[in-house]
Amino acid sequence: MKTIEILQYALRKDTGTAFHTIMREVSVPLHQHHGIDVVSFGHSLHDPDCYYLIRAFESPEQMAAVLDAFYSSADWRNGPREEIIHCIETSLKTVVDLRTESVDALRM
Structure with a gap:
């Protein structure tokens, strides 16, 4: 099993x-x-201004630790953060556990 985070952006x-x-x-x-x-990222088929990002982790705890480290890093804060945030009007986040085979089927 993998913990999957699905981010959807308007x-x-x-x-x-x-x-x-x-x-x-x-x-x-x-x-x-x-x-x-x-795992995968790109435009929604219905609207080029809708976007998704799917990330996989070993567990919810590992996801929290890795994302905390990532979002507090100088690479992120001094890198693409502002440009990305400027484009996002709203976002939704869903976290689920999926079998590894299902995650692999989602890969680009």
């Missing part, structure tokens, strides 16, 4: 392309550098 109008570029080129590589398993 982005400010017409920021979807810029948001995806920074996710692909800066944020996701930064996540991976910090040991975060990014």
